[in-house]
Amino acid sequence: MASEDSVTETVSFLLGKLGQHANTRFADRLAPLGLRPRHCAVLELLAGGPRAQLELARAIGVTASVVVDMLDELERLDAVRRVRDAADRRRQLIELTAAGRDLRRRTLELARQNDDELLGMLGEAEAAALRRALDRIAGAAGLTFGEAP
Amino acid sequence: MASEDSVTETVSFLLGKLGQHANTRFADRLAPLGLRPRHCAVLELLAGGPRAQLELARAIGVTASVVVDMLDELERLDAVRRVRDAADRRRQLIELTAAGRDLRRRTLELARQNDDELLGMLGEAEAAALRRALDRIAGAAGLTFGEAP
DNA sequence: TATTGTTATACTCTATAACTATA
DNA sequence: TATAGTTATAGAGTATAACAATA
Numbered sequence: 001m002a003s004e005d006s007v008t009e010t011v012s013f014l015l016g017k018l019g020q021h022a023n024t025r026f027a028d029r030l031a032p033l034g035l036r037p038r039h040c041a042v043l044e045l046l047a048g049g050p051r052a053q054l055e056l057a058r059a060i061g062v063t064a065s066v067v068v069d070m071l072d073e074l075e076r077l078d079a080v081r082r083v084r085d086a087a088d089r090r091r092q093l094i095e096l097t098a099a100g101r102d103l104r105r106r107t108l109e110l111a112r113q114n115d116d117e118l119l120g121m122l123g124e125a126e127a128a129a130l131r132r133a134l135d136r137i138a139g140a141a142g143l144t145f146g147e148a149p
Numbered sequence: 150m151a152s153e154d155s156v157t158e159t160v161s162f163l164l165g166k167l168g169q170h171a172n173t174r175f176a177d178r179l180a181p182l183g184l185r186p187r188h189c190a191v192l193e194l195l196a197g198g199p200r201a202q203l204e205l206a207r208a209i210g211v212t213a214s215v216v217v218d219m220l221d222e223l224e225r226l227d228a229v230r231r232v233r234d235a236a237d238r239r240r241q242l243i244e245l246t247a248a249g250r251d252l253r254r255r256t257l258e259l260a261r262q263n264d265d266e267l268l269g270m271l272g273e274a275e276a277a278a279l280r281r282a283l284d285r286i287a288g289a290a291g292l293t294f295g296e297a298p
Numbered sequence: 299t300a301t302t303g304t305t306a307t308a309c310t311c312t313a314t315a316a317c318t319a320t321a
Numbered sequence: 322t323a324t325a326g327t328t329a330t331a332g333a334g335t336a337t338a339a340c341a342a343t344a
Contacts, residue, residue, distance in 0.1 A: 004257075004260075004261070005257075006193050006196075006257065007189040007190075007192070007193055007253075007256050007257050007260045008189065008190055008193050008294040009284075010257075010260040010261065010263070010264050011171070011264045011267060011268060011276075011279065011280055011283065012171050012174070012175045012186075012260045012263040012264050012267060013175070013186065013189060013190075013260060014280075014283045014284070014287055015164075015167055015168050015171040015172075015267075015283065016168050016169075016171050016172035016175065016186055017168070017287065017292055018164055018168060018283055018286060018287055018290070018292065019164050019165050019166070019167060019168010019169055019171070019172070020165075020168055021287075021290055021292060022160070022161050022164040022165050022168070023164075023165035023168070025161070026161045026162070026165065036310095036311095037161075037162065037165055038311085040156040040157065040162060041156075041157055041162075043156070044155050044156055044157050047155075052325075052326095053325070053326065054324085054325060054326080062312075062313090063312070063313055063314080064325080064326070064327085065312085065313075065314085065326090065327075065328080065329095066311085066312065066313080067326090068326065068327060068328085069312095085325095088320080088321075088324095088325085089319080089320060089321085089325095090319065090320045090321065090324065090325040090326070091320095091324095091325060091326085092325080092326070104156075107156050108153075108154075108155065108156050108159075111153075111156045111159040111161045111162060112153070112159065114159070114161040115159050115160045115161050118160060118161060118164075118286060118290075119160060119286070120289070121285055121286070121289045122282060122285060122286070126278070126281075126282055127160075127282075129275070129278050129279075129282065130160065130278075130279060130282040130283075131160055131163075132275075133271060133275055133276075133278065133279040133282075134160065134163045134164065134167055134279075135158075135163070136270055136271060137167060137267060137268070137270070137271070138163055138166065138167055138170075140269070140270045141167070141170055141267075143166055143167065143170060145157040185333095185334095187334085201302080201303095202302075202303060203301085203302065203303080211335075211336090212335070212336055212337080213302080213303070213304085214303090214304075214305080214306095214335085214336075214337085215334085215335065215336085216303090217303065217304060217305085218335095237301095237302085237343080237344070238302095238342080238343060238344085239301065239302040239303070239342070239343045239344065240301095240302060240303085240343095241302080241303070299344100300343100300344080301342100301343080301344075302341100302342085302343080302344095303340100303341085303342085303343105304339100304340075304341080304342100305338100305339085305340075305341100306337100306338085306339080306340095307336100307337085307338080307339100308335100308336080308337080308338100309334100309335085309336080309337100310333100310334085310335085310336100311332100311333085311334085311335105312331100312332085312333085312334105313330100313331085313332080313333100314329100314330085314331080314332100315328100315329085315330085315331100316327100316328085316329080316330100317326100317327075317328075317329095318325100318326085318327075318328100319324100319325085319326085319327100320323105320324085320325080320326100321322095321323080321324075321325095
């Protein structure tokens with residue numbers, strides 16, 4: 001099944017390198033907005049409704065302190081609000097502001113631009129096949145973002 | 150061409166996340182050998198013959214001090230030798246030892262195992278298509294490893 | 299002066315552990 | 322006791338800048 005004769009030709013290696021590259025390019029585009037790629041999953045999740053911080057952490061697969069940091073940054077941009085949960089005063093429900101929704105819309109635009117640049121040399125069918133393959137691998141690896149744990 | 154309605158569905162975002170995941174899994178497999186994914190490109194390049202350190206740096210796209218660090222580690226494993234170039238005494242020619250060649254062979258085995266795990270749920274045709282697409286994107290992005298700059 | 303390799307330093311990203319306030 | 326959030330700290334990984342030896 002795998003017939004490469006050098007490590008640098010394997011999917012394992014290529015995916016790692018390309019992932020880093022795609023991320024850096026995407027980060028460059030996001031920079032003027034004051035965001036980095038990691039914020040996107042948070043904005044995306046919150047677009048579906050308010051969530052507690054630990055919920056966010058589990059859903060996007062990072063540790064709690066990282067979420068605190070990201071939310072501090074998003075709050076400074078007026079993109080989110082922390083609202084103390086009346087029913088359980090330990091929890092904060094995080095909700096997207098109008099500015100946050102606008103920001104999310106712009107990140108999507110930039111991600112699409114980035115996709116176009118990244119996939120420019122592929123035909124439409126090849127690009128679609130790549131997207132499907134990545135989706136299936138991500139699913140099998142348990143990397144889901146929009147859904148509950 | 151790009152019709153996703155959330156950032157987390159774009160190739161830009163997915164590739165970044167999957168790249169990180171693939172890299173971590175590969176790193177886990179390499180750990181018992183005392184290596185990390187970044188060493189693989191060096192071993193691969195040196196398999197083609199001795200190289201100077203700055204040549205390596207340019208070829209694999211990292212800064213000079215990173216190469217120094219990686220070679221220190223590889224030297225501790227007796228995988229490479231630094232040989233002062235007689236013609237230009239500033240340069241060190243890095244050559245693979247027998248142990249280094251053996252190590253390289255084993256990294257290839259592990260990378261193939263990792264590919265099999267990663268691509269397990271894909272059909273053979275889909276896996277091949279993915280490989281081709283990644284190759285083309287890497288080529289267009291100027292991410293080449295086996296060849297001279 | 300310019301280049302090769304080295305060291306020292308800093309920055310990003312993430313994780314772990316200790317702490318607080320609530321439950 | 323246990324949980325939600327916070328802070329402090331530490332560890333990878335990489336980059337920049339200053340330096341030594343050589344050209």
